[in-house]
Amino acid sequence: MTKFLDPLLSRIGQMRPVHALGRVCEAQADSLWLEGLNRAAALGDAVEVGVGMRAEVVRITKDRCQVLPEDRIEGLRVGDIARHLGPVSISPGMHWIGRVIDPDGAPLDGRPLYPGPAVCPLRAVPPPATARRPMGARLTTGLAVFDTLLPIVRGQRLGLFAGSGVGKSTLLSQLARGVAADVIVIGLIGERGREVRDFVEDTLGPEGLARSVVVAATSDRPALVRQRAAWAAMSVAEFFRDQGAHVLLLADSVTRFAQAHREVAVASGEPAALNGYPASMAQAVMSLCERAGPGAAGQGDITAILSVLVAGSDMEEPVADTLRGVLDGHVVLSREIAERGRFPAVDLLRSVSRSLPRAASADENRLIATARRHMGVHDRAEMMLQAGLYTDGADPAIDAALRVWPALDDFLSQGSSGPTAAFATLADCLAPGEPVAAQAEDQPAD
Ligand SMILES: Nc1ncnc2c1ncn2[C@@H]1O[C@H](COP(=O)(O)OP(=O)(O)O)[C@@H](O)[C@H]1O
Numbered sequence: 469m470t471k472f473l474d475p476l477l478s479r480i481g482q483m484r485p486v487h488a489l490g491r492v493c494e495a496q497a498d499s500l501w502l503e504g505l506n507r508a509a510a511l512g513d514a515v516e517v518g519v520g521m522r523a524e525v526v527r528i529t530k531d532r533c534q535v536l537p538e539d540r541i542e543g544l545r546v547g548d549i550a551r552h553l554g555p556v557s558i559s560p561g562m563h564w565i566g567r568v569i570d571p572d573g574a575p576l577d578g579r580p581l582y583p584g585p586a587v588c589p590l591r592a593v594p595p596p597a598t599a600r601r602p603m604g605a606r607l608t609t610g611l612a613v614f615d616t617l618l619p620i621v622r623g624q625r626l627g628l629f630a631g632s633g634v635g636k637s638t639l640l641s642q643l644a645r646g647v648a649a650d651v652i653v654i655g656l657i658g659e660r661g662r663e664v665r666d667f668v669e670d671t672l673g674p675e676g677l678a679r680s681v682v683v684a685a686t687s688d689r690p691a692l693v694r695q696r697a698a699w700a701a702m703s704v705a706e707f708f709r710d711q712g713a714h715v716l717l718l719a720d721s722v723t724r725f726a727q728a729h730r731e732v733a734v735a736s737g738e739p740a741a742l743n744g745y746p747a748s749m750a751q752a753v754m755s756l757c758e759r760a761g762p763g764a765a766g767q768g769d770i771t772a773i774l775s776v777l778v779a780g781s782d783m784e785e786p787v788a789d790t791l792r793g794v795l796d797g798h799v800v801l802s803r804e805i806a807e808r809g810r811f812p813a814v815d816l817l818r819s820v821s822r823s824l825p826r827a828a829s830a831d832e833n834r835l836i837a838t839a840r841r842h843m844g845v846h847d848r849a850e851m852m853l854q855a856g857l858y859t860d861g862a863d864p865a866i867d868a869a870l871r872v873w874p875a876l877d878d879f880l881s882q883g884s885s886g887p888t889a890a891f892a893t894l895a896d897c898l899a900p901g902e903p904v905a906a907q908a909e910d911q912p913a914d
């Protein structure tokens with residue numbers, strides 16, 4: 469009986485009986501000025517203009533406020549009514565797991581969905597830094613490279629940097645299926661419609677979806693909606709975190725979020741700066757990331773993996789550069805590696821997990837250092853090897869790297885049943901047949 473009334477009760481609970489009303493006093497191509505709302509409205513609040521046209525408050529003066537409409541504004545007249553809706557929020561519930569929703573909590577999978585009892589603001593603040601736990605224990609991920617060389621710990625925030633078509637979405641879905649977490653929240657921001665469908669139905673699959681909430685805003689949606697998709701995914705993750713759950717948040721991609729922010733900021737009059745991005749982009753991206761991470765006492769944690777599109781591996785472009793500063797590590801996928809068919813195409817030498825060395829034992833850290841050293845030597849010698857300029861025996865370090873490289877390269881694409889087994893395999897790759905400790909002892913720690 470209670471279950472039957474749930475949808476009704478949560479809707480009644482969220483009704484606002486009184487709305488401030490204003491009127492349109494000026495209209496331009498992409499923005500409107502309203503009068504009568506400047507005392508009620510706060511920046512970022514939602515407003516309904518005319519019949520059902522949603523808009524967001526971007527500027528407030530002494531007597532008017534400027535709003536950006538989400539839809540085209542043809543047909544709107546001066547004097548039309550505007551209704552103040554208030555701060556933007558989302559109302560998730562446990563029953564949202566397994567569902568695909570838009571940033572306003574409406575179902576995208578063709579089945580009815582009612583809001584949950586909680587009201588979670590879209591622009592929430594992170595737990596106070598001093599109250600937050602440190603990053604937690606190492607997670608099993610289902611992939612050998614992340615179980616060993618690039619560990620992911622509970623509450624860590626990792627960036628996944630790659631060009632398009634290098635395997636970001638596929639890797640995110642593998643992590644959605646493999647990482648040990650209670651709930652997965654996936655934000656698909658600004659992808660093409662077909663990609664979202666492919667991702668949910670094929671790449672993620674029923675097994676991945678069964679423990680996920682997918683929040684999607686495709687590239688054809690207005691910039692305001694695409695921007696909200698990232699916040700909504702974060703708010704849904706915070707809802708589960710506040711129930712004590714360990715949440716894995718996957719966002720694809722933060723670049724599209726930054727681009728949506730750019731469109732909104734420029735339309736509301738902010739000047740463009742770096743690569744056309746307004747100065748507020750860094751703040752928008754950083755405050756989004758800051759909400760992920762370990763929770764305070766009594767809360768769960770949000771482990772986050774955020775993808776970033778980097779054209780031509782340009783890690784200095786503004787979004788990548790901003791993100792690297794706030795993350796606890798970055799994973800770089802390389803087109804050259806993808807082209808020779810090794811997936812995930814992790815470029816180990818350019819990737820860092822700041823959970824190391826703490827997340828691994830001394831022996832494991834020595835194995836990691838050895839693997840990295842061999843990869844580094846191989847990488848530096850590669851041109852010489854390809855040109856046929858190297859003769860066996862000329863350099864013992866290169867000879868050693870050449871011996872272990874095929875097994876090590878293959879190891880990076882393997883699945884894993886957990887760190888212990890994966891480290892044993894890694895030790896085998898580095899010195900076939902020798903026990904882990906004995907092998908590790910003759911390697912200096914870096
Ligand atoms: N693990 C994998 N195994 C085999 N092929 C892969 C794998 N990951 C990616 N690919 C190939 O790369 C293509 C692009 O992958 P995708 O994840 O869509 O890249 P991105 O999201 O970076 O654009 C896929 O269509 C597939 O052909």
Ligand SMILES: [Mg+2]
Pocket residue numbers: 633636637638720
């Ligand atoms: Mg993709």
